[in-house]
Amino acid sequence: MTPERWQQVKELFRAALEHDAEERAEFLERACNGDDELRQEVESLLASFADSDSVIEKPLAETAAELLSGDKPESLIGQQLSHYEITGLLGEGGMGTVYLAHDARLGRKVAVKLLPPYFTGDQNRLYRFEQEARAASALNHPNIITIHEIGESDSGRYLVTEFVEGQTLRERLTQSRMGLSEALAVITQVASALAAAHEAGIVHRDIKPENLMIRRDGLVKVLDFGLAKLTESQQPAVDTQAATAIKTDAGVVMGTVRYMSPEQARGQKVDARTDIFSLGVVLYEMVTGEAPFEGASAGDVIAAILITEPPPLAQYAPDLPVELDGIVTKSLAKDKEKRYQVVEDLLLDLRRLKQQLEFETQHGSVSQTIAGEASVSQGTARADIETTKKPALSTAISEATRNTSSAEYLFTKIKRRGTLLVLFALLAILAAIGYWAWGRKARPAFDSIAILPLTNASGDASSEYLSDGITENIINSLTQLSGLKVTARTTVFRYKGKDIDAQEAGRQLKVDAVMTGKVIQQGETLIVQADLVNVADGTQIWGDKYNGKLSDILTVQEEIAKRISEKLRLKLTGAERERLTKPLTENTEAYQLYLKGRYHLYKPNKENAKKALDYFEQAIAKDPTYALAYAGLADSYAEFQRTGINLLPAKEAMPKAKQAATKALELDNQLAEAHISLAKIKQGYEWDWAGAETEYKRAIELNPNLTRAHYFYGQHLSMMGRHSESIAELKRSLEIDPLDLDGIKELGYRFFVARQYDQASEQFRKVLDMDPNSVEATEAHNGLAWIYERKGMYEEALSELSKTNAGEYRRAIFGWVYASSGKKSEAQKIIEELKAQSRNEYISPYLIAMIYARLGDKDQTLQWLEKAYESRDNWMVWIKVDPGLDILRSDPRFIDLLHRIGLPQ
Numbered sequence: 001m002t003p004e005r006w007q008q009v010k011e012l013f014r015a016a017l018e019h020d021a022e023e024r025a026e027f028l029e030r031a032c033n034g035d036d037e038l039r040q041e042v043e044s045l046l047a048s049f050a051d052s053d054s055v056i057e058k059p060l061a062e063t064a065a066e067l068l069s070g071d072k073p074e075s076l077i078g079q080q081l082s083h084y085e086i087t088g089l090l091g092e093g094g095m096g097t098v099y100l101a102h103d104a105r106l107g108r109k110v111a112v113k114l115l116p117p118y119f120t121g122d123q124n125r126l127y128r129f130e131q132e133a134r135a136a137s138a139l140n141h142p143n144i145i146t147i148h149e150i151g152e153s154d155s156g157r158y159l160v161t162e163f164v165e166g167q168t169l170r171e172r173l174t175q176s177r178m179g180l181s182e183a184l185a186v187i188t189q190v191a192s193a194l195a196a197a198h199e200a201g202i203v204h205r206d207i208k209p210e211n212l213m214i215r216r217d218g219l220v221k222v223l224d225f226g227l228a229k230l231t232e233s234q235q236p237a238v239d240t241q242a243a244t245a246i247k248t249d250a251g252v253v254m255g256t257v258r259y260m261s262p263e264q265a266r267g268q269k270v271d272a273r274t275d276i277f278s279l280g281v282v283l284y285e286m287v288t289g290e291a292p293f294e295g296a297s298a299g300d301v302i303a304a305i306l307i308t309e310p311p312p313l314a315q316y317a318p319d320l321p322v323e324l325d326g327i328v329t330k331s332l333a334k335d336k337e338k339r340y341q342v343v344e345d346l347l348l349d350l351r352r353l354k355q356q357l358e359f360e361t362q363h364g365s366v367s368q369t370i371a372g373e374a375s376v377s378q379g380t381a382r383a384d385i386e387t388t389k390k391p392a393l394s395t396a397i398s399e400a401t402r403n404t405s406s407a408e409y410l411f412t413k414i415k416r417r418g419t420l421l422v423l424f425a426l427l428a429i430l431a432a433i434g435y436w437a438w439g440r441k442a443r444p445a446f447d448s449i450a451i452l453p454l455t456n457a458s459g460d461a462s463s464e465y466l467s468d469g470i471t472e473n474i475i476n477s478l479t480q481l482s483g484l485k486v487t488a489r490t491t492v493f494r495y496k497g498k499d500i501d502a503q504e505a506g507r508q509l510k511v512d513a514v515m516t517g518k519v520i521q522q523g524e525t526l527i528v529q530a531d532l533v534n535v536a537d538g539t540q541i542w543g544d545k546y547n548g549k550l551s552d553i554l555t556v557q558e559e560i561a562k563r564i565s566e567k568l569r570l571k572l573t574g575a576e577r578e579r580l581t582k583p584l585t586e587n588t589e590a591y592q593l594y595l596k597g598r599y600h601l602y603k604p605n606k607e608n609a610k611k612a613l614d615y616f617e618q619a620i621a622k623d624p625t626y627a628l629a630y631a632g633l634a635d636s637y638a639e640f641q642r643t644g645i646n647l648l649p650a651k652e653a654m655p656k657a658k659q660a661a662t663k664a665l666e667l668d669n670q671l672a673e674a675h676i677s678l679a680k681i682k683q684g685y686e687w688d689w690a691g692a693e694t695e696y697k698r699a700i701e702l703n704p705n706l707t708r709a710h711y712f713y714g715q716h717l718s719m720m721g722r723h724s725e726s727i728a729e730l731k732r733s734l735e736i737d738p739l740d741l742d743g744i745k746e747l748g749y750r751f752f753v754a755r756q757y758d759q760a761s762e763q764f765r766k767v768l769d770m771d772p773n774s775v776e777a778t779e780a781h782n783g784l785a786w787i788y789e790r791k792g793m794y795e796e797a798l799s800e801l802s803k804t805n806a807g808e809y810r811r812a813i814f815g816w817v818y819a820s821s822g823k824k825s826e827a828q829k830i831i832e833e834l835k836a837q838s839r840n841e842y843i844s845p846y847l848i849a850m851i852y853a854r855l856g857d858k859d860q861t862l863q864w865l866e867k868a869y870e871s872r873d874n875w876m877v878w879i880k881v882d883p884g885l886d887i888l889r890s891d892p893r894f895i896d897l898l899h900r901i902g903l904p905q
Contacts, residue, residue, distance in 0.1 A: 008038065009041045009042055012028070012031055012038070015027070016042060028042060028043065041266075075089070076097075076099060076114065077089060079155075081101065081112060081151075081153050081155065081158060082153060083104045083105050084102065084103055084110065084160065085102040086099045086101050087100050087101060096113050096114055096115045097113070097114045098111055098112070098113045099112045099114065100112075101160075108163075109163040110148060110160050111161045111162070111164075112159070112160050113158060113159040113161070114155060114156055114157075114158045115156055115157045133150045133159060139196055139197055139200055139202065139694070140691050140694045140695065141196040141694060141698070142219065142669050143189045143192055143193035143196075143219070143220055144193045144196065144222050145161050145162055145164065145213070145221045145222065145224075146161060147159065147160070147161050148161060161223075164213045164215060164223075165215065165216065166213055166216050166221075167214055168211075168213055168214070169186065169209035169212040169214060169282070170208075172209075172214055173285065173286065173289075177287075177289035177317075178286045178287065180287060180321075180324070180357065181354075181357060183287050184350060184353065184354045185354075186214065187279065187282070187283050187286070188347060188350050189220035190207070190220055190222055190282070191279060191343050191346055191347040191350060192347060194207075194275050194279065194343045195342075195344050195347060196697070198272040198275070198342070198343055199693070199697070200690050200694070203270060203271060204222070204224075204275050204278075205264070205270060205275065206224060207222075207275055207278035207279055207282060208258075208278065208282065209282060211223045211224050212282070257302060258281065258293060258294075258301055259282065260278070260302070260305055261273070261277035261278060261305075262277070262305055262306050262334045262336075263336060265306055272343060273336040273340070274336075276331055276339055276340050276343055276346055277332060277336070277339060279331060279343075279346070280292075280328055280331025280332040281293070283327075283328055283331070284313070287313065287317060287320060287324065290311075292332065293305045293308070293310065305334075310332060313328060323353050323356075324353060327346070331346060358573050358574060358575075446512040446513045446534075446541075446568040447484060447485060448484070448485040448486075448487075448511040448512045448513070449478065449484060449485070449486055449513045450487035450491075450492050450505065450509045450511045450513075450514050451471055451474050451475050451478070451487070451492060451515045452471075452495050452502065452505060452514060452516050453468065453471045453492060453493055453495060454467040454471045454516075454517045454518055454519050455517070456468075456519055457518040457520045458519070458520050458521045458522065460521070463519070463521045464599065465598075466519055466592070466595060467518070467519040468493075468598075468602075469594075469595030469596075469598060469599065470519060470528065470557055471489075471493075472489050472598065473557055473595075474515075474560055474561050475488070475492070477557070477558075478561055478564065479705045479706060480576065480703055481576050482576065482704075483570050484565075484568065484570055485511070485705070486705060487511060487737060488737035488740055490707070490741070490742055491509065491737050491740050491741075492509075494739075494741075494771070494774075502514040502516045502531075502533040502535075502538075503533060503535055506533065506535030507535060508739075509739065510738070511535060512535055512536070513532055513535060513568060514532075514535060515530060515531065515532050515533075515564065516530075516531050516533065517529050517531060524550050524551075525548075525549065526546075526548055526549060526553060527545070527546065527547050528545070528546045528556050528560070529543075529544075529545045529546075530543065530544055530560050531543040532567055541567050541568075542563060542564075542567040544560075544563065546559070546560075550588070550592075554585075554586075584626065584627060584668070585623045585625075585626040585628070585629075586623075587622050587623040589622050590626050590629065593615050593616075593618045593619035593629075594615070594619040594626065594628060596611075596615040597613075597614075597616040597619060597629070597632050597633075598632060600612040601632065601636055609636065612632075613633065613636045613637075616629050616632045616633040616636060617633065619632075625667055627663075627665075627668035627671050627674065628664070628668075628671065628673070630663045630664035630667065631661065631664040631671060631673045633660040634657045634658070634660035634674070634677040634681070635673075635677050636657075637653045637654065637657035637660070638653075638677060638681055638684065649842065649871070650685060650871060650874065651871070651872055654681055654685035654686075657681050657685075658681045658685075660677075661674055661678040661681060662678065664677070665678065670702055671702075672698075672699040672702040672706050672709060673699075673708075675695045675698045675702065675709075676695070676696065676699045676706075676709055678695045679691075679692045679693075679694075679696045679699065679716070682695060683716055683719070683877060684874050684877055685872055687876075687877075687901050687902045687903075688902070689716075689720060696712060696716060699713075700713065707733045707736050707740060707743065710733035711730065711733045711742070711743055714726045714727070714728075714729035714730040714732075714733065714747075714750060715750075717729055718749075718750045718881060719877045719878060719880065719903075720880070720903070721880055723753070723881075726750050726754075727747065727751065730743060730746055731747065734747065739770070741767050741771055741774055741777075742776055744763055744766050744767050745763065745767050745776045745780055745783070748761075748763030748764045748780065748783050749783060751763060752883075753878070753881040753882065753883065754881075755883060757787045757790060757791065760783065761784060761787050763780075764783045764787075765780070765784075767780040768780050768781075778804045778805055781800045781801070781803045782801070782804055782809075782810070784796075784797075784800045785797040785800040785801045785804075785813055785817065789813075789816055789817050789820050790883055794817055794820065797817045798814070801813055801814055801817070808834060808837065808843055808844075809847065811833065811834065812834065812844075812847035812848070812850065812851065814826075814830060815827045815830035815831060815834075815850075815851040816850055816851055816854050816884065819851050819854035819855045820854045824855060827854070828855075831848055831851050834847065834848050835848065842871075844868065844873050845864045845865070845867035845868040845871065845873060846865065846873050846875035846876060847875070848864045849863075849867075849868065850884045850885075852864060853884050853887060853888065854884065858891060861887075861888065862888070862891070862894065862897070865879070865894075865897060866897070869897060876901060879897070879898065879901065879903070880898060880903045
């Protein structure tokens with residue numbers, strides 16, 4: 001669209017707004033004079049306002065009048081707003097005034113945003129504002145500002161958020177142009193925040209430097225989530241004069257226009273791709289110091305957004321990699337179908353580029369090496385070529401040859417330096433690739449490993465926690481390395497106590513290398529022997545013996561993990577190297593107590609449950625900053641509720657679990673295990689489904705190789721009825737750890753609730769074939785009993801139950817089978833037994849409800865489900881998908897119960 005055409009559309013749009021809705025068709029028929037394309041453009045603008053589904057979509061004429069009215073609220077500095085003491089002014093504009101305040105109740109600084117007067121006069125706006133504020137407050141992400149509350153006072157409606165100390169990206173950009181590393185660090189955090197918001201169905205629609213706050217520690221916070229929906233009516237500034245005036249008076253619209261997407265500028269419906277466009281504009285500005293779309297007025301800027309392509313990055317910054325230019329170009333595509341379709345894809349490309357730059361920084365850029373060769377004599381060049389035989393450079397070149405975009409960047413650099421440089425470059429590359437290929441044959445690469453349980457050679461069973469704990473923590477350390485596949489704890493611990501050859505174990509586990517070893521504790525003396533074996537030929541890759549004090553345990557573990565990474569020739573990023581050697585506590589006593597807590601946590605019974613809680617609390621007392629100990633404490637409370645070990649009622653235990661998980665994340669927000677703990681609490685107790693999903697995704701983002709993250713996220717998706725996604729997530733877990741019996745069993749249950757009974761049966765039988773004496777085998781028998789009961793094969797179901805352990809869960813399943821098979825008296829007897837037992841200890845009301853459901857007694861089923869609801873019974877998370885409740889699906893009382901739990905029918 002040309003500027004002249006846009007001017008014509010704009011004028012007709014303004015004129016149409018002055019006519020009543022029923023008169024507009026006739027007006028446009030006359031004004032457009034047969035120009036159907038022109039009429040469609042104007043009608044699309046009118047329709048976007050008429051069909052608005054959010055308070056942000058409002059005709060510009062009305063919005064401009066409000067903003068230009070000049071009404072400004074009186075300053076509240078020095079006044080009291082509820083329990084907030086207003087202490088200063090942070091900013092003001094057409095979207096409200098933001099004050100710094102002191103929260104008298106909690107003793108903290110907060111930001112209080114007082115909404116403009118024209119919001120308070122419209123009840124529909126206020127209702128939608130509250131809806132959108134609630135939605136935004138549900139976004140639990142480290143890069144999204146936290147909304148504390150919304151309120152009302154004599155001064156008007158207000159929004160309270162956390163106060164972020166730092167500077168806006170706009171303030172940072174006024175200082176100097178950002179370096180590429182800094183820009184990527186900022187933009188990836190913003191993209192991560194948007195991914196979480198989009199997943200929750202929220203589009204920001206006002207991404208700009210003013211809404212991005214950078215804390216002193218480099219953490220980026222995205223501001224005005226949700227509120228941007230309320231205020232977007234100021235953004236589609238189709239009236240250039242109004243936009244210019246608004247900029248002068250309110251200082252907001254012009255700044256926003258530059259970051260609009262083409263669909264925003266046209267007043268059309270927007271989606272997540274609008275945020276991607278705005279993010280591309282921000283990235284462009286950060287790395288070039290210039291805006292991609294300029295103009296003397298808002299109308300000129302809008303015309304540029306709709307018509308012109310921004311100058312290439314190289315015009316302002318010739319040294320920027322070509323990959324970045326491709327990322328920006330794709331983000332700024334005017335046709336949203338040609339943009340990144342989801343922000344996760346953009347984030348993936350940004351992270352890939354970021355990793356490439358980090359690699360070049362650590363090991364030297366290939367292009368720099370080549371350029372250096374062109375400036376030296378032939379003899380020196382030959383020597384330099386010889387240095388490319390080093391693994392770091394050979395890896396860099398091999399990576400470049402495998403990555404098309406990297407190769408383009410490399411050869412772009414080469415061509416700029418002339419023919420002689422090209423010759424030297426080709427020689428260097430050929431020599432390096434040749435040496436790399438030879439080295440690959442001579443020394444095979446290792447990209448997978450199993451850490452077999454270290455043997456407790458102390459002769460004292462009380463030291464068992466030490467050998468198990470050291471094993472688990474070496475596994476956890478190595479799992480965080482992106483280039484290494486590490487067999488999970490649940491699988492390798494099946495070899496505990498077994499006399500098996502390391503090479504044979506490696507073949508069974510299908511890994512390249514296996515570590516074995518032993519631990520000896522004699523008083524305060526600690527001896528650890530570790531050996532790394534090549535599975536292909538049985539040769540020893542590395543071995544060492546550490547003899548020191550028990551207080552050296554942390555150092556020993558870090559050293560072993562570090563040496564393994566070196567001997568496997570892993571190329572680590574700076575962040576991975578730091579994580580590998582960073583202790584989560586400096587207090588050895590606290591660490592030993594933590595190991596004891598974990599040791600008992602993996603032995604689920606009431607006695608061990610009490611011991612686990614006690615040890616984690618002791619660890620915290622020794623080191624109150626030990627994040628992992630808080631995560632262990634949270635796991636204890638939550639996991640024991642999940643597995644039916646009810647030391648405390650859920651209403652008492654789960655708040656304690658949440659307090660511990662929250663504290664863990666306050667201390668270390670990068671701790672994936674703590675995010676999983678918090679997710680399980682949000683899911684199983686608070687029924688905060690969106691919050692739980694956010695935490696699971698964050699855990700996976702932090703550690704994609706953590707099998708438990710995929711396992712529990714798969715469970716979560718199943719609870720929501722998203723069966724195909726759930727099954728895919730469990731399969732991802734098994735891709736990481738193919739021999740995980742718990743994961744195989746769990747996949748069977750996910751197939752079961754998806755009503756895919758044959759596939760479920762296959763998984764359960766796989767567990768029984770692999771280890772018929774395992775705990776998972778008992779659960780597999782229960783699963784097969786469920787399937788047979790659903791299929792009407794009652795004798796087979798009873799046969800499977802006869803192979804399982806005693807307990808109320810097993811008795812409840814017997815009741816299900818009896819009820820389904822018409823043996824009502826036997827089913828009723830089990831109900832009475834469970835009721836009697838519940839007088840002395842907690843018995844899940846859900847299990848009793850399931851027997852009544854199979855008896856066809858809807859009233860009793862719903863009554864016992866209500867009991868489960870009141871007690872926050874952990875089984876209630878399955879109410880949406882449990883096949884045993886299918887008789888209630890159309891009952892209004894059941895539908896109401898689903899809604900109260902937050903689950904749609």
